[in-house]
Amino acid sequence: MKPHPRNARIKGDPFVPNRFIFGDAVDDKGLEPYEYIVHTEAPAFICRLVGNDNMPFAGREAEGFASAVLYDEAENITHYVCNSGLRMFDFNFMEEPPTAAALQRICDEAMALYERLNKAYAEREANPLQREMRVIPTEPLPPVERQAAIAGLMDKAREALDEPMARMQLTAAVQQVLMGGDQAVFTEAQLGLLAEAPVRELLVETARGAIARPEVVRPDGSFASFELWALPLAFSRAKGGVWWHYPLMERVEVALADALEVSEKSILWVSPTIFTLDMLNERACQSLVHLAPIMDAGCDFAPADPEASRATFEAADQTPDAQLVLAWIPFLAERGVLRHEQVRKLSRKALDAAMPLVQQAISREMEYGEAELFAPLPIWDALEAGVRAWNRKRLGLTVAIAAARLASLRELEAVAEYQPELQGYDVALRRQQSKEIIARTPWLVVPDVASDRQACWQDLVDCMQEAGIALSEQQTRWH
Numbered sequence: 001m002k003p004h005p006r007n008a009r010i011k012g013d014p015f016v017p018n019r020f021i022f023g024d025a026v027d028d029k030g031l032e033p034y035e036y037i038v039h040t041e042a043p044a045f046i047c048r049l050v051g052n053d054n055m056p057f058a059g060r061e062a063e064g065f066a067s068a069v070l071y072d073e074a075e076n077i078t079h080y081v082c083n084s085g086l087r088m089f090d091f092n093f094m095e096e097p098p099t100a101a102a103l104q105r106i107c108d109e110a111m112a113l114y115e116r117l118n119k120a121y122a123e124r125e126a127n128p129l130q131r132e133m134r135v136i137p138t139e140p141l142p143p144v145e146r147q148a149a150i151a152g153l154m155d156k157a158r159e160a161l162d163e164p165m166a167r168m169q170l171t172a173a174v175q176q177v178l179m180g181g182d183q184a185v186f187t188e189a190q191l192g193l194l195a196e197a198p199v200r201e202l203l204v205e206t207a208r209g210a211i212a213r214p215e216v217v218r219p220d221g222s223f224a225s226f227e228l229w230a231l232p233l234a235f236s237r238a239k240g241g242v243w244w245h246y247p248l249m250e251r252v253e254v255a256l257a258d259a260l261e262v263s264e265k266s267i268l269w270v271s272p273t274i275f276t277l278d279m280l281n282e283r284a285c286q287s288l289v290h291l292a293p294i295m296d297a298g299c300d301f302a303p304a305d306p307e308a309s310r311a312t313f314e315a316a317d318q319t320p321d322a323q324l325v326l327a328w329i330p331f332l333a334e335r336g337v338l339r340h341e342q343v344r345k346l347s348r349k350a351l352d353a354a355m356p357l358v359q360q361a362i363s364r365e366m367e368y369g370e371a372e373l374f375a376p377l378p379i380w381d382a383l384e385a386g387v388r389a390w391n392r393k394r395l396g397l398t399v400a401i402a403a404a405r406l407a408s409l410r411e412l413e414a415v416a417e418y419q420p421e422l423q424g425y426d427v428a429l430r431r432q433q434s435k436e437i438i439a440r441t442p443w444l445v446v447p448d449v450a451s452d453r454q455a456c457w458q459d460l461v462d463c464m465q466e467a468g469i470a471l472s473e474q475q476t477r478w479h
Contacts, residue, residue: 016040020110022049022117037088037110043102044094047080049114053087055079067108069100080107086114130247133302136290139181146182153177153189157203158196167206174206178289187284190450200450207449211285212379213335214292225335226267226292228379230328231354232386233274235362236369237323241316244303245273248361249329252354256331259350260343260376267334272361273301276327280383280447281423288330288379295332317366326390326444328382329358340378347375380448387446392463395427398441399467402429405438414464416443417474418453425460432470 004011021038024031035049059066060083067082080088080103088107091097098106141149153173160170177185186207193200216224249272257268271291279287287303294301302309343350355373362368377385403409413432416425424444430437445456457473464471 020113022114037114039106039110042095043098043106046092047088048090050087050089051085053081053085055081055087057081059083065108065111067104067111069104069107078103080104082108082111084111084115086111132299133245133306134290134294134297134299135302135305136287137179137181140184141180141182146185146188149177149182149185150188150192153185153203154192154199157189157193157199157206160206161199161202167202170203170206171210174203175210175289178207178210178286183283183286186286186449204450207286208380211288211449214289214332216293216296218296224267224292224296226296226332227335227338228288228291228330229333229338229376230275230330230379230382231358231376232374232382232389233327233329233358233371234374234386234390235325235327235371237325237367238320238369239317239367240319240321240323241313242276242323242325242327243313243366244276244279244309245300245306246361246365247272247300248364249274249358251361252329252357253331255353255357256350256376259353260338260346262333262337266337268331268337269295270329270331271295271301273303274327274329275303276325277387277423277444277447279303280328281451284451285383285447285449291330292332313366324394326386328379328386330379331376343376350376383448384446387444388459391443391459394441395443395463398427398429398439399469402438406431409468412438413470413472415472415474416457416460418457423447423451424456427460429469 017040019039019041021040023036023038025036026032033050037047037049039045054060055070057068057070059068062083065083067080070079070081071077072079077089078091078100088110091103097103140146156166156170156173160166174186177189190200190203190207193203212228214226214228216226218224249270253268253270256270257266260268262268275288287301291301351373355371358373359371362371374382374386374389376382399409399412402412406412411432412429414427414429416427418424419426422442422444424442427441427443428437429439429441443456443460445451445453461471
């Protein structure tokens, strides 16, 4: 484009606007208490529109639509009224005013379009516009390339431990590996460093930092710094399968931001995709690294092909399979916007504001029984708090059921066996003398980029000691 000559007449072919334009206006005191209607065709005019109007006229109580054009002699103002509760007044005509009958006919047409406009708003509110779904890459590298990538990442971690200046290179390398399609590269690299604890710890913490404090490079070259938080969510289902994408979850954003007292100019985005325990364990939490760039682009995260996933869920939804599900609702906050003390103080307010909207979003896509929402926390704290609370709640219920069959808890003992497919321990509660198994419950490992099985076991030991129940570990049988 080129600058328009200052003294030349305006050029270009205009795009003809709609016949009726509805909108708000502001004055020096803020938003005006009424809307405006612009009629762009002859006779062109602008007028004000108000709702909840009960000005009396002959057709106010009519069953069908009724309207009238009235004249207020005292105020010298013409009013258009209808039994829909709307009133138009302050007509400003650009040309010769029409007759009252012609104006009534035009205003009737405006009210019909206004009703369609409100229906369109209501439909958009009930059915948010579908955003683009981006599926994360899952393309395993060829064996030779994978081994080279693993070795390269391990070497960069060793170098970064000895040379602090090399840590920036390690951060970039870890980010690139996590964003790739082969999650085995990072997993194998951290497992290969088990004998080099300081190096492994540096590598793991770098990956955790990349997920918890993502940096996004936008197409225009600017940077955006975020923090990843989450709301732990537990719910029950009487059917099989669990769905993961809830478009109505976007309504939680405003309620959560207001409850946490986030300024209007700061970013807080709630992910419509929830993450279940199985989803996190499947890729060792590495898929979380994709959330920030996808959400910053205005898209929704998809852990797998949405159409195939939906078909799988709908098939599983036909089967009776009572289950308890633990999941997390992630949300991104602009770095530095949320302080831990602030969130802790306002967490109850946030839960009260978010819970009805979360329930509405879930029930729109999936039938569920009961749901429980936990306080918002930074992502790694949220994963740990959610699993620890879940483990204790299920164990407490199981112990209570088992204790009902015994005279005392002293008769009860627990035997735990680690099961890789469960990503946790299978805890069997049994009677000490007869070794009769009374009940079983899982004790899950906290999902992480490098899950800590030993910490899970120690947490179980501490919990059993508090309950006064003897605990022993049974080695997993591989044959």
